[in-house]
C-alpha cells in the first residue's frame with residue numbers, strides 16, 4: 001500500500017521583512033500565494049527510512065536525514081511512538097533552492113502522506129504545529145491558497161482570493177541560500193531604522209477582488225535588493241520579462257527564481273518564450289494561482 005500527496009509551490013506577493021530578532025529570525029508580513037507547480041510525494045512501507053527523488057533537478061536534492069520530507073516523517077513517527085520505516089519518493093517539479101518553497105512543500109506532503117499511511121489520527125492543528133517546527137514556510141505548504149504569514153511566517157491567516165492570476169517563473173542557474181539572503185538583507189539595512197512589517201491593504205484587496213492590474217501595482221519583496229546584490233544578473237531577467245509584456249516582475253522570496261505577473265494565459269506563453277530566448281534564465285514555466293494545499297491524490 002502506498003499514499004501519494006500532491007503539493008504546490010508558492011510565490012510571495014508581499015514579503016515585508018523586519019529587523020533581525022534575538023533568535024536570528026526576522027518578523028515578517030509574508031503574503032503567500034500557492035501556484036500550480038507541484039511536487040508529488042509517495043510513501044510506501046519499507047525496512048527503515050529511505051528517500052529517492054526523480055525529476056530534472058533531482059541531483060540537487062539531499063537524500064539523507066536533512067531532507068525536509070525525512071524530517072517530517074521522523075517528527076510524526078516520534079510523536080506517535082512509531083518507527084519511521086518508510087520509503088519516501090519525491091517526484092520533483094518545483095525548482096530547487098529557488099525561493100518557491102520546494103523543500104517545505106515536500107515536508108508538508110510527507111507529513112500528510114505518512115499521517116494517512118500510519119493512520120495516526122493527528123489533528124490538523126497537530127500537523128500544523130509539526131510543520132512550524134520543520135520550517136517557517138512549511139505550514140503554508142500544507143494549507144495552500146493564499147495566506148498572510150506573521151511571526152517568522154509560520155502563523156497563518158487565510159486570505160480569500162477572488163479570481164485566477166497568471167504567472168511566468170524564470171528559473172535561474174543554481175540556487176540562493178535563504179540564510180545568506182537574509183544575512184545580506186541585514187548587511188544592506190545595517191544602521192537604518194527597519195520598520196515593523198505590515199501587510200499592504202491594497203495588496204490584500206487586490207487578492208480578494210481578483211484584480212490582476214491592482215495586484216501588479218502592489219507586489220513587493222523586501223528581500224529583492226539582497227537577492228540582486230548576491231546575484232546581479234537577476235536584474236537582466238526582470239528586465240527581459242518586463243520588456244516582453246509582464247505587468248509586474250519580482251524576485252520570488254529569497255530567489256533566484258523571478259516571478260512575472262501577466263494578464264492571461266496567452267500573455268504567459270509570450271513572456272515565457274521571450275524569457276527563454278533572452279538567455280537570461282535556465283527555464284521559464286507558466287502557472288496559475290491560487291492552487292490548493294497539500295492533498296492526497
Ligand SMILES: C[C@@](CO)(OP(=O)(O)O)[C@H](O)COP(=O)(O)OP(=O)(O)OC[C@H]1O[C@@H](n2ccc(N)nc2=O)[C@H](O)[C@@H]1O
Pocket residue numbers: 012015024025026027028030098099100101102104134135136137138151152153178179182252253254255
Ligand atoms: C524567504 C522565504 C519567504 O517565504 O522563503 P524562500 O523564498 O526561501 O522559499 C522564507 O522566509 C524562508 O522560510 P524557510 O525556508 O522555511 O526558512 P527556515 O527554514 O525557517 O529558516 C532558514 C533560515 O532563514 C532565515 N529566516 C527564515 C525565516 C524568517 N522569518 N527569518 C529568517 O531570518 C534564518 O536565517 C533561518 O535560519
Ligand SMILES: Nc1ncnc2c1ncn2[C@@H]1O[C@H](COP(=O)(O)OP(=O)(O)O)[C@@H](O)[C@H]1O
Pocket residue numbers: 060061062066067068069090095096097098099100101102103104106107175176178254255
Ligand atoms: N525535499 C527537498 N527538496 C529540495 N530541497 C531540499 C529538500 N529538503 C531539504 N532541502 C534543502 O533545502 C535547500 C532549499 O531548497 P528549497 O526548499 O527548494 O528552496 P527555497 O528555500 O529557496 O524555497 C536545498 O538547497 C536543499 O539543500
